[in-house]
Amino acid sequence: MKRFSGFSGFSFSRWLGIMLKEFIQLKRDRLTFGMIVGIPIIQLLLFGFAINSDPKQLPTAVVMADPGPFARAYVAAMQNSDYFRIVGSVDERQADDLLDRSEVQFVVTFAPGFHRDLVRGKSPVLLVEADATDPMATSGAIAVLNHLGAEVFAPDLPGLERPTAAPLELRVHRRYNPEGLTAYHIVPGLLGVILTLTLVLMTGLAMTRERERGTFENLLATPATPVEVMTGKIVPYILIGLIQVTLILAAARWIFDVPMHGSLLLLYAVVLLFICANLLLGITFSSIARNQLQAMQMTFFFFLPSMLLSGFMFPFRGMPQWAQMVGNALPLTHFLVLVRGIMLKGNGIEQLWDHSWPIMLFIAAVLAIGLKTFRKTLD
Amino acid sequence: MKIEKGGAPLVIDVAGINKHFGDKHVVKDLSLQVRRGEIFGFLGPNGSGKTTSIRMLCGLLTPDSGSGSCLGLDVLTQSSQIKRQVGYMTQKFSLWDDLTIGENLDFVARMFGMKKRRVVVDRALDELGLTGRRDQLAGTLSGGWKQRLALASCLLHEPQLLLLDEPTAGVDPKARRDFWEEIHRLSAAGITVLVSTHYMDEAERCHRLAYIAYGTLMASGTAAEVVAGQRLQTWEIAGADLQGLGQALRALPGADLVASFGATLHVCGRDGAALEASLTDFLSDRPLTMSRVAPSLEDAFIDLMQGSQDQFKE
Ligand SMILES: Nc1ncnc2c1ncn2[C@@H]1O[C@H](COP(=O)(O)OP(=O)(O)O)[C@@H](O)[C@H]1O
Numbered sequence: 247m248k249r250f251s252g253f254s255g256f257s258f259s260r261w262l263g264i265m266l267k268e269f270i271q272l273k274r275d276r277l278t279f280g281m282i283v284g285i286p287i288i289q290l291l292l293f294g295f296a297i298n299s300d301p302k303q304l305p306t307a308v309v310m311a312d313p314g315p316f317a318r319a320y321v322a323a324m325q326n327s328d329y330f331r332i333v334g335s336v337d338e339r340q341a342d343d344l345l346d347r348s349e350v351q352f353v354v355t356f357a358p359g360f361h362r363d364l365v366r367g368k369s370p371v372l373l374v375e376a377d378a379t380d381p382m383a384t385s386g387a388i389a390v391l392n393h394l395g396a397e398v399f400a401p402d403l404p405g406l407e408r409p410t411a412a413p414l415e416l417r418v419h420r421r422y423n424p425e426g427l428t429a430y431h432i433v434p435g436l437l438g439v440i441l442t443l444t445l446v447l448m449t450g451l452a453m454t455r456e457r458e459r460g461t462f463e464n465l466l467a468t469p470a471t472p473v474e475v476m477t478g479k480i481v482p483y484i485l486i487g488l489i490q491v492t493l494i495l496a497a498a499r500w501i502f503d504v505p506m507h508g509s510l511l512l513l514y515a516v517v518l519l520f521i522c523a524n525l526l527l528g529i530t531f532s533s534i535a536r537n538q539l540q541a542m543q544m545t546f547f548f549f550l551p552s553m554l555l556s557g558f559m560f561p562f563r564g565m566p567q568w569a570q571m572v573g574n575a576l577p578l579t580h581f582l583v584l585v586r587g588i589m590l591k592g593n594g595i596e597q598l599w600d601h602s603w604p605i606m607l608f609i610a611a612v613l614a615i616g617l618k619t620f621r622k623t624l625d
Numbered sequence: 626m627k628i629e630k631g632g633a634p635l636v637i638d639v640a641g642i643n644k645h646f647g648d649k650h651v652v653k654d655l656s657l658q659v660r661r662g663e664i665f666g667f668l669g670p671n672g673s674g675k676t677t678s679i680r681m682l683c684g685l686l687t688p689d690s691g692s693g694s695c696l697g698l699d700v701l702t703q704s705s706q707i708k709r710q711v712g713y714m715t716q717k718f719s720l721w722d723d724l725t726i727g728e729n730l731d732f733v734a735r736m737f738g739m740k741k742r743r744v745v746v747d748r749a750l751d752e753l754g755l756t757g758r759r760d761q762l763a764g765t766l767s768g769g770w771k772q773r774l775a776l777a778s779c780l781l782h783e784p785q786l787l788l789l790d791e792p793t794a795g796v797d798p799k800a801r802r803d804f805w806e807e808i809h810r811l812s813a814a815g816i817t818v819l820v821s822t823h824y825m826d827e828a829e830r831c832h833r834l835a836y837i838a839y840g841t842l843m844a845s846g847t848a849a850e851v852v853a854g855q856r857l858q859t860w861e862i863a864g865a866d867l868q869g870l871g872q873a874l875r876a877l878p879g880a881d882l883v884a885s886f887g888a889t890l891h892v893c894g895r896d897g898a899a900l901e902a903s904l905t906d907f908l909s910d911r912p913l914t915m916s917r918v919a920p921s922l923e924d925a926f927i928d929l930m931q932g933s934q935d936q937f938k939e
């Protein structure tokens with residue numbers, strides 16, 4: 247079997263030739279061009295409104311400035327409600343950091359004097375900070391908190407004075423998305439979904455199209471190497487991806503009023519990483535598939551879990567364990583956290599690493615598979 | 626390069642090549658010798674394995690077994706070097722329909738790492754007579770022009786060996802004649818040409834040929850050698866109303882094959898004496914004439930095809 251072996255004999259001029267050819271062919275292909283603009287628009291329209299869901303066991307950190315039996319009872323009740331999973335007790339600075347990194351969904355702060363005020367019936371403030379980048383994920387849990395105070399600190403609880411009003415005042419801060427707008431969540435997500443669909447699909451067809459038309463035989467009869475062909479064919483689509491991203495970001499900014507707290511440059515860097523992952527996957531599908539139909543099927547086989555299990559459709563933390571494991575293997579899952587982190591939380595490089603390396607790992611794995619399966623013959 | 630006794634060096638020299646697709650044995654123990662500068666015809670009915678054999682010669686398919694060399698390079702391990710010196714014209718037009726004529730040539734020139742690309746492409750266009758249409762999409766060309774463009778594109782890198790897979794299928798007679806003149810010009814310039822075809826008249830234009838059926842090489846050599854190899858004796862039957870006679874003639878003792886040949890019939894057999902006796906007897910009460918002629922290449926091919934059918938149709 248003649249399979250790919252090493253980067254030996256790479257010719258820049260040949261690579262350039264393959265890339266230029268792909269550009270020219272793309273330019274003449276009206277349908278594909280329509281897809282580049284059409285898919286983002288259709289998806290923006292379709293998913294502009296959200297699908298609801300009610301996730302439980304959301305990771306929650308507690309800032310316990312005033313420990314006491316009542317605070318502990320309250321925390322226990324939170325845990326019993328099944329909506330919260332207490333991950334630990336931290337200080338305020340750590341709590342902020344955990345929210346920024348998306349490691350917890352909630353931070354519950356018991357302020358100094360909580361115990362004293364509660365005992366005296368003075369309705370102490372209970373501060374709940376929620377990561378509202380995905381407002382669907384938090385709404386159920388917050389609704390539960392609203393009842394919890396009255397249940398835990400029932401009027402007949404020994405040791406409590408008769409409160410005049412509610413036993414405590416719940417103050418909820420929806421961090422990153424104060425108004426709980428679903429567009430904040432959906433639009434950055436669409437960025438990833440659209441890139442996944444169009445790029446995997448278009449590159450998926452790139453090589454199978456040559457095979458079906460019989461032109462692949464001509465390409466194979468030349469000295470062009472697999473690396474030249476694969477990477478040369480990818481480049482035009484990187485540009486297409488960047489155009490799509492710019493389109494969606496413009497829509498996010500001027501139609502959906504999604505804020506942009508982080509660095510645009512950083513966002514594009516992350517986008518580029520994600521584009522590479524998708525293109526390599528597409529071109530690998532392309533070299534495995536026998537025809538365009540198969541390439542299309544592979545694309546959808548990959549696209550569906552990406553859409554359903556990445557946290558785009560349903561809150562990631564609301565998914566069962568196995569689904570989260572599958573989701574974690576998909577680049578879209580990490581890309582969503584990265585994009586929301588940059589746009590809504592203003593994350594910088596230091597907060598992004600946790601979700602960048604899985605995408606890099608994905609790229610390396612796919613590249614290895616792609617080069618291994620690239621057929622240098624017609625066998 | 627190995628030199629066959631008394632001949633030119635061998636450009637293609639393979640032996641025992643086999644290829645399976647699934648459990649279909651498509652090429653069986655193929656051995657082929659092609660000398661430098663000759664036009665070698667590769668004949669056989671559709672599906673007999675011509676394309677598959679050619680693809681194995683230039684490294685597009687990997688043989689399951691066998692060995693050999695092409696341009697002095699190992700066909701199994703050195704296909705990337707072979708590709709640089711071989712011009713392969715596929716059976717089906719395989720340039721890019723959505724690239725223009727000029728872009729197609731330019732792309733191919735790039736793939737072969739041509740130095741003076743523009744000059745090479747301009748010259749090719751000029752020789753083709755397509756300079757004025759260089760911006761026309763290749764997909765819009767007629768069959769004959771596509772064929773010429775394909776030939777020009779596989780000549781760009783000045784290959785030593787041309788592998789042409791049914792280059793004249795679906796091309797009009799004038800274009801076919803021009804094409805063959807071009808092939809002879811190339812051959813005169815020292816380029817070796819292996820061309821597959823199933824046109825009989827084209828077979829006669831080749832210096833040497835091989836006949837393959839059901840993946841098995843049935844005969845090879847010059848046209849005269851192939852004809853002689855069948856050891857046929859042929860009688861030509863002339864006269865009016867020959868149409869209905871085929872069946873009866875085929876049933877005669879000693880008749881191996883009956884083929885119409887223009888306005889006459891050729892009756893061939895290996896046992897000449899028996900055939901002559903039964904023919905004489907058969908024609909005694911009919912207003913027909915018979916005369917002994919030299920068997921044609923076509924007779925030989927029909928005989929070969931019949932032989933292979935008998936052999937493989939269990
Ligand atoms: N890629 C392939 N996969 C499976 N069968 C094939 C393939 N290519 C050719 N064949 C089969 O091999 C046989 C020989 O085909 P081919 O070499 O194209 O014959 P020819 O060129 O003489 O018409 C045919 O029966 C054909 O169906």
Ligand SMILES: [Mg+2]
Nearest residue numbers: 675676716791
């Ligand atoms: Mg063929």
